[in-house]
Amino acid sequence: MRADARKNRDHLLAVAGTAITEQGVDVSLRDIARRADVGLATLLRHFPTREALLEALLRTSFDELTAKAGALETSSSPDDALVSWLRDCVAWTTEYRGVTVLMAAAIEDTGSALHASCVTLRAAGARLLTRAQAAGMARSDIDGADLFALVAMLAWLGDQPSLAPHADRLFEVVASAIPANAGSQPCQGGTPPSDP
Known part of the structure; x- marks a missing residue:
């Protein structure tokens, strides 16, 4: 995995961790993507x-x-x-x-x-x-x-x-x-x- 792709993936995981801690495992994937300042398609590319x-x-x-x-x-x-x-x-x-x-x-x-x-x-x-x-x-x-x-x-x-x-x-x-x-x-x- 390229360094920039790994950095994006790690950022998504950090944001997802915060969102799940606050809202639980049913938090919307769209909300996680929005918090991470990426599109839903980007999130789904990393985590389908x-x-x-x-x-x-x-x-x-x-x-x-x-x-x-x-x-x-x-x-x-x-x-x-x-x-x-x-x-x-x-x-x-x-x-x-x-x-x-x-x-x-x-x-x-x-x-x-x-x-x-x-x-x-x-x-x-x-x-x-x-x-x-x-x-x-x-x-x-x-x-x-x-x-x-x-x-x-x-x-x-x-x-x-x-x-x-x-x-x-x-x-x-x-x-x-x-x-x-x-x-x-x-x-x-x-x-x-x-x-x-």
């Missing part, structure tokens, strides 16, 4: 679909979170590594409003431009979870898909203006339920429901 634009924008973050999981595997205790990575994942997903909906859809859609990145990210979290489970530090009744769903759920809270003030506390509640002994503790405020 919304998903292609999002994949290019999010790929670096996916790669960083995947690399962080790898680094945590060797530098932290299994339980600390898992919670630290979970916290970083949730924090990142709340930067781009609505991205969790796209990630949840992309993980099931092999034709999605985001599919490979989402699968890789989920696998990185699953490795941390498996490591914590093998050390007896995480409950055994959850898997990588559950962990990915927890990220989506916690990020969704951050996207809701009326619920966002509760997001940090609820993260701590969820994170405290992951340790191996959490599943055997009764719910506070009452007895657990009996099976039908």
